Amino acid sequence: xxxxxxxxGLSALLFAIGVFGVLVRRNVIVIFMAIExxxxxxxxxxxxxxxxxxxxxGQVIVFxxxxxxxxxxxxxxxxxxxxxxxxxxxxxxxxxxLRW
Amino acid sequence: MSPIxxxxxxxxxxxxxLGVVLNRNPVHGACALVAHLFLLAVFFVGLDAQLxxxxxxxxxxGAVVVLFLFVxxxxxxxxxxxxxxxxxxxxxxxxxxGALVTLILGGLREPGAAAGTALAQGYGETQExxxxxxxxxxxxxxxxxxLLLVAIVGAVALARKRG
Amino acid sequence: MELAIxxxxxxxxxxxxxxxxxxxxxxxxxxxxxxxxxxxxNRASILGFAGLGIINTLxxxxxxxxxxxxxxxxxxxxxxxFLAPCLAVIPLLVTFSVVxxxxxxxxxxxxxxxxxxxxxxxxxxxxxxxxxxxxxxxIAGWASNNRWSLMGGVRxxxxxISYEIAMGLALVGVVLTWETLDLQAIVRAQGELLWGWIPxxxxxxxxxxxxxxxxAGIAESKRIPFDLPESESELVSGYFTEYSGSKHxxxxxxxxxxxxxxxxxxxxLFFGGxxxxxxxxDGFHLPWGGSVLLPSIAVAALQVTSFALKLVxxxxxxxxxxxxxxxxxxxxxxxxxxxxxxxxxxxxxVLTALAILLWGERVA
Numbered sequence: 001x002x003x004x005x006x007x008x009g010l011s012a013l014l015f016a017i018g019v020f021g022v023l024v025r026r027n028v029i030v031i032f033m034a035i036e037x038x039x040x041x042x043x044x045x046x047x048x049x050x051x052x053x054x055x056x057x058g059q060v061i062v063f064x065x066x067x068x069x070x071x072x073x074x075x076x077x078x079x080x081x082x083x084x085x086x087x088x089x090x091x092x093x094x095x096x097x098l099r100w
Numbered sequence: 101m102s103p104i105x106x107x108x109x110x111x112x113x114x115x116x117x118l119g120v121v122l123n124r125n126p127v128h129g130a131c132a133l134v135a136h137l138f139l140l141a142v143f144f145v146g147l148d149a150q151l152x153x154x155x156x157x158x159x160x161x162g163a164v165v166v167l168f169l170f171v172x173x174x175x176x177x178x179x180x181x182x183x184x185x186x187x188x189x190x191x192x193x194x195x196x197x198g199a200l201v202t203l204i205l206g207g208l209r210e211p212g213a214a215a216g217t218a219l220a221q222g223y224g225e226t227q228e229x230x231x232x233x234x235x236x237x238x239x240x241x242x243x244x245x246x247l248l249l250v251a252i253v254g255a256v257a258l259a260r261k262r263g
Numbered sequence: 264m265e266l267a268i269x270x271x272x273x274x275x276x277x278x279x280x281x282x283x284x285x286x287x288x289x290x291x292x293x294x295x296x297x298x299x300x301x302x303x304x305n306r307a308s309i310l311g312f313a314g315l316g317i318i319n320t321l322x323x324x325x326x327x328x329x330x331x332x333x334x335x336x337x338x339x340x341x342x343x344x345f346l347a348p349c350l351a352v353i354p355l356l357v358t359f360s361v362v363x364x365x366x367x368x369x370x371x372x373x374x375x376x377x378x379x380x381x382x383x384x385x386x387x388x389x390x391x392x393x394x395x396x397x398x399x400x401x402i403a404g405w406a407s408n409n410r411w412s413l414m415g416g417v418r419x420x421x422x423x424i425s426y427e428i429a430m431g432l433a434l435v436g437v438v439l440t441w442e443t444l445d446l447q448a449i450v451r452a453q454g455e456l457l458w459g460w461i462p463x464x465x466x467x468x469x470x471x472x473x474x475x476x477x478x479a480g481i482a483e484s485k486r487i488p489f490d491l492p493e494s495e496s497e498l499v500s501g502y503f504t505e506y507s508g509s510k511h512x513x514x515x516x517x518x519x520x521x522x523x524x525x526x527x528x529x530x531x532l533f534f535g536g537x538x539x540x541x542x543x544x545d546g547f548h549l550p551w552g553g554s555v556l557l558p559s560i561a562v563a564a565l566q567v568t569s570f571a572l573k574l575v576x577x578x579x580x581x582x583x584x585x586x587x588x589x590x591x592x593x594x595x596x597x598x599x600x601x602x603x604x605x606x607x608x609x610x611x612x613v614l615t616a617l618a619i620l621l622w623g624e625r626v627a
Binding site for chain 2: 001005007008009010012013014015016017018019020021023024025026027028029032033036038042043044047048051054056062063064066067068069070071072073077079080082089090091097100
């Protein structure tokens with residue numbers, strides 16, 4: 001029976017990897033994938049705590065997080081496609097200005 | 101979940117997450133993301149959250165990453181030479197992230213209840229989740245369906261060709 | 264000991280499925296030949312002995328595939344090129360672990376549930392593995408460095424995710440009827456008798472659901488009439504053009520395994536799975552009064568046989584459908600998926616809910 005602390009540590013580590021990815025990568029799609037990693041790390045923490053407390057609330061929250069993350073991925077990727085049509089690039093540095 | 105299984109799956113999950121973040125080729129990164137999400141689903145099933153684990157595979161690994169792959173292929177993204185920021189910024193980011201991890205782990209307290217509280221019969225099963233979802237969380241459920249509608253309409257409106 | 268039993272069950276179901284798949288390949292050759300009024304491929308001879316006809320060809324074909332040179336096209340992504348056939352086959356094979364192939368087998372005091380993995384959310388697990396099957400197609404198309412493969416791959420994956428939705432919604436009707444996601448519980452519930460003598464198979468409760476699910480299943484497996492992603496006359500071989508040797512064999516195997524998978528799901532959900540009419544755990548209980556008591560091993564053997572026969576029938580049916588109908592054009596295919604099957608599946612859910620509200624005495 002693994003203690004709760006191990007799951008929290010793993011969740012923190014995965015979250016940190018996600019944050020590192022968002023800070024370091026320039027390709028916007030890879031930044032998006034790193035955001036997904038962060039969301040999943042939080043999901044893991046929720047499920048582990050729910051299991052520890054014996055309540056189902058954590059799992060319901062994970063259900064909602066999944067739904068919202070899917071919606072966010074769809075809209076975010078649509079935004080990226082629209083930007084790519086205008087600027088021909090997915091490099092975050094070149095997309096960083098609001099100027100035309 | 102037995103400790104050995106935990107360590108094996110955890111090591112693979114960390115490795116695949118690093119694979120997503122450090123890989124130059126976005127398609128390889130997406131494949132690593134699939135592996136990462138699948139391994140997290142393994143964790144969920146090991147934590148007695150069967151429905152959530154299966155939903156993770158259906159929604160995340162089976163739909164969201166397919167969407168990512170479609171976009172990558174639509175935009176024809178190849179492996180990029182300038183895919184990461186310069187080395188000094190990488191070190192700074194790694195230092196910040198290390199501080200973040202330390203902060204999170206340092207802030208953890210001993211959990212209140214004893215480890216391994218006796219689980220209710222049918223914990224993690226579909227009927228239990230549905231019971232809680234449709235009674236206590238009925239309002240967020242309805243709002244989520246509205247959110248999905250808005251997201252679908254928005255995504256289609258943004259991504260279609262003009263003219 | 265528990266692990267050994269689970270391993271034995273998993274091995275059994277795997278071997279059963281592979282045998283039915285081999286039978287499916289045989290049917291493909293022979294049934295197609297009979298439909299097209301010809302004899303079939305009977306020219307292969309093993310060491311000069313050509314007497315077995317098509318079976319010689321069935322042995323020679325895989326050997327030929329395995330011995331061919333493995334060519335990776337120049338400029339293709341080697342890792343993904345190697346990974347795609349694995350991603351195509353593994354989710355399909357793993358799905359069979361939740362399929363029940365019998366009721367229980369009583370050995371001594373041990374009651375063995377004849378289902379390799381007893382998941383509470385078994386039906387969703389099947390949908391999850393179907394979702395993972397998309398990756399084989401899309402990565403195969405991308406990794407081949409060939410624009411026709413890419414077209415085939417993108418078409419194939421778009422088709423698969425569209426028909427997945429219709430498939431899932433058709434299954435909602437099944438879940439409403441049987442009130443459980445566990446496949447073994449669904450099959451057990453189909454053993455009840457309607458009006459005392461009709462076995463309550465799923466087809467009686469969900470005829471529209473059966474049609475939607477069968478069509479969506481055939482579309483998922485990219486068989487004719489939905490095989491534009493791999494259409495031989497248009498895209499050479501579609502998304503697996505650039506694959507030779509054993510990788511090509513893996514893709515063909517994925518095709519036939521998916522045929523068997525659709526047959527298995529249709530059998531389990533709509534035609535009683537391993538149920539033999541009027542056969543309970545201890546023997547036959549005929550509706551007109553008689554009963555024949557049988558030992559547990561005989562009952563289990565009868566149930567497994569019934570399951571296998573139904574599987575073979577539905578595999579044969581899919582092959583007949585394949586060689587009878589022409590191919591859909593791609594826009595017709597997508598229109599059918601989104602504007603035809605999806606609304607129909609939603610109507611099915613509403614009708615099922617209405618029927619349960621009005622006549623549902625199954626609600627415990």
